Amino acid sequence: MKSKIPQLLAFLSGLVILVAAFIPHTPFGMFEETLTNWFMIISSFAILLGQSSLIQSNVAKITQKAPNWKYHIATLVSFGVMLIFGLLWGMENTPGILGQGEKLAESLGSKPFDYLFEYAFMPLSSTMFSLLAFYIASAAYRAFIMRTFESNLLLITAVIVMLGRTSFATILTSWIPDSLHFLRLPELTDFIMQYPNTAAQRAILISAALGVVGASLRIILGIERSYLGGEK
Known part of the structure; x- marks a missing residue:
């Protein structure tokens, strides 16, 4: 019974929020607003808990003369x-x-x-x-070592984007004629950021959204019970 009540509350709350997303009318809209306000109140207490944990951990390290x-x-x-x-x-x-x-x-x-x-x-x-930025550049250099076609593609793209975001890129490719202006580094960088990068980001967001949907359904249906204190 101790675990059934939280599971029932999680099921009802998730179901109300899910239905309110498709039927934003009374009473579902009112229930959604109430649950959202409760979430904000609980989040405020979570912030206070985080602050107290920050103070305790730092005080402990000071008293123990940690590195x-x-x-x-x-x-x-x-x-x-x-x-x-x-x-x-x-x-x-x-x-x-x-x-x-x-x-x-x-x-x-x-x-x-x-x-x-x-x-x-x-x-x-x-x-x-x-x-x-220097650590990221160093990590990118180590990660994009030319070994496979994919790593070569990442390395070339990273170099183009990093150079294209600097004023030095205009000097390097200013000799390219206007008829081939799309080969200049700044324009290549804009193209990469606008099309391939945007497409990849959308694919990642869609995958993350599907993952959130799957995790939410597991919680609503009672399959995932780790939030009850470690129960599986």
Whole structure:
């Protein structure tokens, strides 16, 4: 009985959402809106659970003096500063406990939370993704070693796209006459991104959607029961 009730609730909830997608009228539309609101409430508690887990794991690594434990101190300090500023003065048009913080916003140009987000978080994110670009290029070089026809095709396509997104591509292929302009690297890159890449992305999305449908049906029909605490 302890596992039958959650399975019944999952079946009814999934069935209501499924029917509401085809019949968005009363009472199915109302049920869908209610279930969606419940989902948002549960997600809020999940965020709080994730934050508490983040604090506990970082505190444990600091107390145990784990490798690079000083970085965990920076994580907790950053988390605490952003949380305090967000609670006290809010963000954008949302007021905090102490109101809008007009004086601070006037001196900084924006609220403290927004200021740190724009001038600390965004530059750090840009730096991280810039560094990741070199790792991606290195991984692509190792993955696209010329061994088979498919790897050769991937390697050639990757080189064309990476060069075509730089200003150097125009210099390399500017000598090509206008009658063969489609062979210039920037135009080849646009063609690859617009047609083969889009087609591949759509195929992946369709496959992922079919996988989601299959997983959802397994949960609705009670075949998949791992969400009950490890039961199969």
